[in-house]
Amino acid sequence: MEHSTHPEHEHHHAQHEHAHENTHAHANEHAHRTGHQQHAGHAHHARAHGGGSSWRTAAQATLHCLTGCAIGEVLGQVIGVGLGLHNGATVVLSIALAFVFGYALTMRGVLKAGLPLRDALKVALAADTVSIIVMELIDNGVMVAVPGAMDAGLGQLLFWVSLAGSLVLAFLVTVPVNRWLIGRGRGHAVVHAYH
DSSP: OOOOOOHHHHHHHHHHHHHHHHHHHHHHHHHHHHHHHHHHHHHHHHHHTTSHHHHHHHHHHHHHHHHHHHHHHHHHHHHHHHTTOOHHHHHHHHHHHHHHHHHHHHHHHHHHTTOOHHHHHHHHHHHHHHHHHHHHHHHHHHHHHSTTTTTSOTTSHHHHHHHHHHHHHHHHHHHHHHHHHHHTTOGGGGTGGGO
C-alpha cells in the first residue's frame, strides 16, 4: 500500500522550513551588520588614536596655538628690539605676550560657545599651557642662540629670518607634544567639546 503525504502536513513542513531559512538569513545579516559596525568602530578608534586624523588634529591645535604665540612673540620682540631693551627683558616680554594672546584666542572660541568667562579661562589654561611653554622655549631659545639675532634691528633681515625660523621650529617640535596630550584627553582635547 502506497503511503500518501497529507497536504496539510506538507504545508506545515514547508512553512517551518521557510521560517528556519528566514531566521538563519536574519542571523547571518545581523552577524554581518554587527561585524561591520564593530569594524567601523575599530576603524574610528584607530583613526582617533594613532591614525592620520590624530596627527591632523594635533597640527591644527598647534597651528591655532602658534597663531596666538606668534602674535605675542613678534609683538614682544618688536617692542623689545624697538625700545632697545636688554635681551632678557625682551624675552620676558615676548613670553608674557605669547601667553596672553595664546589664551585669548582659545577663550574667544570657547566664549562664543556660551561658556562663562571664568570657565573659559580654565579651559584655555588646560588647553594651551603646555603647548605655549614648549613653543616659547623653542622660539626664544632659537632667537638667543642665533648670533646677533636679538641685537639686530627691526630693519635687518637677520632678525626676521631668525624669528620666522624659530616659529617654524617651534611648530614642528610642538605637534608631537600636542598629539600626545590629545591622545590622553588633555591639551586641546578639552576644547573640542565646545566646538
